[in-house]
Amino acid sequence: MMSEENTANISHETESFKETAMKLKGKYMTFKLADEEYGLQILKVREIIGMLDITPVPKSEEYIKGVINLRGKVIPVVDLRMKFGMEKTVRTDQTVIIVVQVIKDGADSTMGILVDEVLEVLSIEGSQIEPPPQMNDDANTSNFILGVGKSGKKVIFLLDIDKVLAK
């Protein structure tokens, strides 16, 4: 009985994910964190800026790298590697800040995320998207992932950036 129900549930889940996948199709900007590739829905991205002077904020969470002056506006910058429980970002020539527009507590909010390298803009079809893997890591990374996009041999984690930056 139980197992039947479970199978039903799972097949139902895959069924419903197909719908989600269809909604997820579209353009993504991909970037690199360590060796992994991640994708951001293109509409969330405001701009990409090179490294600026970041003013550290004492006593704040570790992953808050600090605040920057974005043409007169003060916005916080999050070290995405640290947010995902990885080693903190080491600055290289490729390191950039992606400025994203996220929804926080129902309001629009502009934030910067520090990533190792920006790669490209990809069109991903619904059929190329699979449900997120179940992972049991400390940083709860799987909660932040909308789905896994496959493009050629590459695997791209499609990020739910609203959730990533929610807390």
Added chain:
Amino acid sequence: MTSSMQPEIAKLIEELATASMLSEWTDNNFYKDLLSNLPSLEALATSYPGAEKICKEIEQIAKIGLSEPDETFPGKLSDLFSQFLELENSVQKTRNNEFQLPPWVDEPTFKDFLSNQRTVLDDIESLLLQLEKGDLSILQILKGLFHTMKGESGVLNLLDIQELCHKCEDIMIEWKQGDSGIEILFQACDWFREANSSYENFKIPGVSHRSILEQIENFSQNSQAEKVADEPQNNTDLENTSQTPSDAVDSEFTNTTPVKPDESAEASTESNQGKVVLIPGFIDFTELSREYEIPDFASLEPDWDAETTEMLGEFINEGEEGLTRVDEILMNSESDGLGETLINDLFRVFHTIKGVAGFLELKEIEKLAHTTETLLNMGRKGEIEIIGCRLDLIFDSTELMRKMITSIRIGIETGKTISPQKPLKEHLVKLNLAIDGRITDCHEMTAKEGDRIGEILVNNKVVSESVVNGTLTDLKSGQKLGAALVEKGHVKPKEVAKALKIQRKVTGELKTVKDIKATVPEVTSVEKHSSEDTHDKSPVEQNQVDSSKTEEAKATTDKKATKLKETVKIDLEKVDNLVEMIGELVIVESMVTNAPEIIGISSLKVRNYINQLNKITRDLQSVSMMMRMVPVKGVFQKMARMVRDLSRKSGKSIAFEQKGETTEIDRNIVEYLGDPLVHMIRNSVDHGIESKEDRIASGKNPTGKITLSAYHEGGKIIIEIGDDGKGLNKEAILSKAMRQGLINSEDRLNESDIYNLIFAPGFSTAKQVTEISGRGVGMDVVKRNIESLRGKVLISTSPGEGTVFKIVLPMTTAIIDGMLVECGNEQYIIPTLSIINSLKPEKNMLSRLGNGAEIINVRGEVLLLVRLSEIFSIDGAESDPVKALVIILETYGQKIGLLVDNILKQQQVVIKTVGDEVKKQDFFTGGAILSDGKVGLILNIEEIVNQSRSGSRRIREGV
């Protein structure tokens, strides 16, 4: 009727409508069905206004349809059904307390009215307070305000507001110094406010105005009864007594305002009967102005006081704006005709002018606006069409009105007597004739077939032949004569348009229209009269003109002359945007001027340019700040009202005094100021001021006094709330704080520490919780609100003499005066407001306690020394205090010394909000862009002081 029945009726209508769409128009059964369903529809819609008529029409069509159907029937029926549905919809909306705008009003107009009404209510309230003090001179102004509000709400179909305004006016007509009357008016004000916010959300007010109406009714009846006792011959009927001769003008208005539209309609049709329609050409203006009771208007002496002058200024600005709108409408109407909405727009303009002119006692303007409005009102109700000569009359009214308004402006600015406009009387007669339908043609031009434009104008005596000839010779190639004449100011565009129109019209049939102007030469049209002003005048008058001209010239140096303030309404968002952009400009400017490359430039010329740029940027910044400044008057007035109410509730007699209410303050601050003031004043009334008996016992004036004042001091705004009550009780505060566990007996507190305890959450010394205060939430809110504005509250009190709360606020929330300090490689901003001084410590001033806490002895005062580098774990900071700098900080009487490396400079910075991530911990209140383009964080001194003090306490207690 229950609500469950509602969907049924809608369903039925829809069914029938569908049937009518689907059925063939020849189908007998369809009409039969329809007829059989009609009774039930009628039964359901009994309470709907107008439903019966629609049902009748449907029935009629259906009946005819049975015998001789017509193919237009289904279309007609579906029209009727959709009307029915709309009706049902609106009934439904009213049932849901939804307010529907009347079709002739658009939403912006409506919202405009509501926002204006709020300001008017503020004015009314402050006037009421004056009235209560016995100042009867303002009754007229108050009445005027209510009257304007009544008229406007009538146009907007806000019938409850209209009715209540009317009753309020009634009360004031019969005004006697009496408490209950003013109480009712205050209540009415409260209701108006509630209604205002309901209507803003398109809801019908939850609380009906009926209860207030009843009170007014009772009140007037009582005073009526008194009156009757005094003068037995007086009629007790309310309506009649309100029409005492002195109020004749006013009651006349009441009749023609939308309150009783039918009456004025009747009146005008009645007057039509028995009067002969005048043949144009035989108008005896003297006779007629007597018949229409048009008074001789006297000259006005512009000796208004400052407040009235200010109101006049506003009136003039608004009036001119309105008239421009009228012009616009009228211009378009020449080609497109006047629709209902447009007539309504016109009506509103004149009505508003009438109301304001009424209470400013500008009789001429009032009369003209009133008469014009009456004519428009007839057009509004469809009794007459506003075309031809009536349209011209409105044109002339506008023209004349503008002249009168301008003459008042000139009068105020030069201080010179304002003489009445000569053509006014004649124009009023014409308007009245038009209202009575006694003239239909007054200003028609004549033309013969083949007349050219110049000939028409000359023949109609608009311009002289010589002028036309002169203009013709000067005519540039391609330029039309009409245009040239207008350009040179010889004729009005309107007249050229009219001449062109008549030129087109006269083809075969030629109408000879005798116009007033042609047959009665001395009665020229308004514009003509004024354009020939100087020619018509007798030598004596000419002299007067000359002398007045010289007077005018003199008047520029005359002390009496006042410059009128002109204002423009701007969307607040635009102002905020501008201020923000200027803020950015300031930052960029300082980034540019501080860039090493620029600093390195030695050219004197460039340095000069940079200095100029700097100056302009600063000026721009201060101007932009000024734009957001508003007087504190509004908030103060609310407090005045509150003290009045509270003193009644508590049974204490309290006089309220306000000073410096014109002091200006950032409107963002004003918004947050209301709450703290409410709490503090409540506290003063309840805890500060003693009861009458106590006051008498201690030899004080039995009437307590609360003073609210605002002033500038050293770039800050100070707001003081003072009372002459018993003062704060140090012992009571201490014992209470100890009982509540806020302090323990070992804490050694100085005086200001003790007083500041009243700001602690939950603290209250009141022996009992009264209705007004005592629950201990108040002062906590005060402190938080004021702090969020980057201000502080200071207390000074002396037992038996009273307490003064001093609120120190920055001029604006957008900018902060800060000290840029350096610690390691980091820079932070410390608000100058919190800094007492800074010093380079010497070795002998420093010592370390057993628990490791560092202290510094500043001229005998022992303070905790806190290293910023330690709190924030900053690397590379100076570790030897003697080589570093100590800044003495204070918040709420608590002082510490903060050790930083260096003070870089003092500067004003534009405060930027930082994300929640940064805000989450309380060490920073915001960020600012520094001159090098980097972000500097603004320290929250209170948090740092509190943290370090509690930290050292924990160490001391061994936790």
